[in-house]
Amino acid sequence: MALPKANILFGNAPEDPELSKAEISTRFDELMGALDSAPSRVLGPGDVVQAFTEGRGISFEQQPTSAYGAMTKALGAPDIAKGLSPEALASVTNALDELKAQQPDLVKDLTTSSPVSTGLVAFDLEAPAKMLTPRPTPLRNRIPRKKGIGLSHRFKVISGFTGTGTGGVGNLHPGIQDTTQNNFAPAGASNSLYYARGPKISYAGYDKTVAYSQFSVSDQVSWSAQYAGQGYQDIRQLSRTSLLYSSMLLEERMLLMGRGTSGNGFIGALSAPTGLTLTARSAAGSETAITGLTTNIYVKVTADAGDFGQSVLIASAVSVAPSTQVVDVTCTLPAGATGMRVYVSTGASDPGDAARWLVGRSSTNAFTIQGALPTSGIAASTVTGDTSAYAAGYDGIVPICTGPDSGYVNRLNAPLSTANPGSEWQTAFAALYDAVKADPDRTLLNGSDRKQLSDSLKTSASSNYRMTITQDQLTGVTLGDVVNTIINEVTGKGVAVEVHPWLPQGIAPILSDTLPLPDSEVSDVWSVFNVQDMMGVDWPVNQFAFESSSYWMGTLLCYAPAWNGAITGIKKSN
Structure with a gap:
């Protein structure tokens, strides 16, 4: 631990503000001499064993955690107090008090948030990254x-x-009689060739x-x-x-x-669904009436091909649904479709596919539009062609x-x-x-x-x-x-x-x-x-x-x- 400079400790002593450099040096030398002459003892393992054997306890004092604390404790030792003149001791004490106010880092403890907000601590990061990926x-x-x-x-x-x-x-009947004859001429032959044999079988x-x-x-x-x-x-x-x-x-x-x-x-590719119809009805059971409706609902659907795509869009159908209603969407799905994808928009007139959003998918030929109508997400305009086959x-x-x-x-x-x-x-x-x-x-x-x-x-x-x-x-x-x-x-x-x-x-x-x-x-x-x-x-x-x-x-x-x-x-x- 480094001590403050001599001119900081003694240069502005209140009892004598006009100290000479020689006097400042003398007082600093006295302080150093007192510190050096203070008795010290290193407690070894043998001392610890002997103390406990004789029934004596050993007290381990809390050590200073800052420069200010170390200096204050040192000045409080009897040996140092005796080695310094009262004027020198007062100068050092006053100087440390001023340093405490001017340089708070000298007296601030190290904590989990100081002097770095994230703490001077290690991160308990476990390596490597966990692979939570089903496969x-x-x-x-x-x-x-x-x-x-x-x-x-x-x-x-x-x-x-x-x-x-x-x-x-x-199938054919295999029964024959003695007079049975069947044509055995090669396929495409212009003449017939009959034999007394059972009829020929056919292949595919x-x-x-x-x-x-x-x-x-x-x-x-x-x-x-x-x-x-x-x-x-x-x-x-x-x-x-x-x-x-x-x-x-x-x-x-x-x-x-x-x-x-x-x-x-x-x-090959899926064909588009056919027979798209919309039916507005009152919400029932756990259903939620449509919200976000302006005037009409416009719907287009595609045949779902699963993970890899969908068919082209079918022409839109329109329905009016009051605020207390839901809309049932039905169609005829082509063979091979895993279901359908439903895109919906609303307005006094059809806003077009760029404002028509995917509202959901169904594994059947029916889907019920309910709740808040989507205003973002996957647009029908992204369905520019068939993606069901590659x-x-x-x-x-x-x-x-x-x-x-x-x-x-x-x-x-x-x-x-x-x-x-x-x-x-x-x-x-x-x-x-x-x-x-x-x-x-x-x-x-x-x-x-x-x-x-x-x-x-x-x-x-x-x-x-x-x-x-x-x-x-x-x-x-x-x-x-x-x-x-x-x-x-x-x-x-x-x-x-x-x-x-x-x-x-x-x-x-x-x-x-x-x-x-x-x-x-x-x-x-x-x-x-x-x-x-x-x-x-x-x-x-x-x-x-x-x-x-x-x-x-x-x-x-x-x-x-x-x-x-x-x-x-x-x-x-x-």
């Missing part, structure tokens, strides 16, 4: 991945022959060609981010890991909801299971049945069996829809189901039950009920993993063929950044769409 990919983990070559994948299908009842091939078949598509996502880490993060987290490692998981999650969503263009062998894309499970080649599609536009729980699936199982003798393996549901299915058992008036709540030997009961299997009442097979984390509410694909057909040459109904499976690329550094990309090239194939189906338009339960 389940059940389809990608389950569906077989096989090697592809070239620009497309092609296979041929025999879809039926006489007796199968499939492929549009009719088709070629299937689907294009491979390329996929990629990228990420970038600036040098400043990488080097500034040293000691906390490896930012490049975080970037690469996130890029990998992002690629896998996007592929999972493509496997579920992707939609390719018809020119590449896929189903040239660099393929058909996923939902488009295939709801498409023209699917074995069964039913749009409920209603909640699941509580009178006969699971009846929607039993109807589907029966239809699939009648069509191609399909025996599905599993059905996918959104979590909300699975809960609704499970709840239907509890609210069912049918006596076919009973739930028992049992009490254990100690205390408490277990509440709740869940449907994990639906027994196919046609074949007796158990169909697994699985929740898919990214499946939109309102649709339940019904899937066959294998075919109940011997020698079908189809080991897996669903397969991913990749010319190049997923890989990572670190690009050469050509700027102050580390850049990476993922890349894969392939497609999803369903060899037997007719052995799959879907229940759509499941209305969410309240």
Whole structure:
């Protein structure tokens, strides 16, 4: 600790304001001599042990925490007081009092807010950052991945022959008599060639060609981010890991909801909804009357394609709704739509798509406009064309299971049945069996829809189901039950009920993993063929950044769409 300068301590002594430099020096030397001659003792470990052995306590005084405190304590020591003249002691004391007022930092303690407002403390920062990012990919983990070559994948299908009842091939009676003759001339021959033989059977078949598509996502880490993060987290490692998981999650969503263009062998874009109608009515139950209304309500809708887009807009409809009313929006949705998106605006005249905002989405063909009308958000003007299908894309499970080649599609536009729980699936199982003798393996549901299915058992008036709540030997009961299997009442097979984390509410694909057909040459109904499976690329550094990309090239194939189906338009339960 440094002492104040001599001229500060003694230069303006009140008893003698005209002290000479020699006198000031003399007094300062006396102070230094008194401090140096003050007795001191260092207390060692032996002294502590001896003190406690003799029953004596040791007092550790609170030490000064500032320069002012240290000087004041030192001047109060008897040895220093004796070594200084009264005039010198008074000068030092007065000078310290003036310093206390002029330089508050000399007497201010160090605290958690002083001298720095955030404190002279360490930050208890735990490294690295926590990755609270769900990344389940059940389809990608389950569906077989096989090697592809070239620009497309092609296979041929025999879809039926006489007796199968499939492929549009009719049946014939095989009975013959001795006089029976049938024409065996080659197809297209100008003459006939009859033999005494049974009639020839017929075949149906088709070629299937689907294009491979390329996929990629990228990420970038600036040098400043990488080097500034040293000691906390490896930012490049975080970037690469996130890029990998992002690629896998996007592929999972493509496997579920992707939609390719018809020119590449896929189903193609969704058409717009039709038959849009608006009906104003009084708000009922838990509904909230519309607010923010000026004169009229103008509505446009699109067919929802899930994660990747929507159809084009349908022409607007108009309705007048008084302040006590809501407006029901209904339309006819095209096959394959997961629901609809509703855009609304208000005014004496139609303000146009730039002022028409997304008010919500529905998994059915109906939506109720209620509450405050939106005045911002996603504008209808952003829907400048179809985004439901992509040239660099393929058909996923939902488009295939709801498409023209699917074995069964039913749009409920209603909640699941509580009178006969699971009846929607039993109807589907029966239809699939009648069509191609399909025996599905599993059905996918959104979590909300699975809960609704499970709840239907509890609210069912049918006596076919009973739930028992049992009490254990100690205390408490277990509440709740869940449907994990639906027994196919046609074949007796158990169909697994699985929740898919990214499946939109309102649709339940019904899937066959294998075919109940011997020698079908189809080991897996669903397969991913990749010319190049997923890989990572670190690009050469050509700027102050580390850049990476993922890349894969392939497609999803369903060899037997007719052995799959879907229940759509499941209305969410309240």
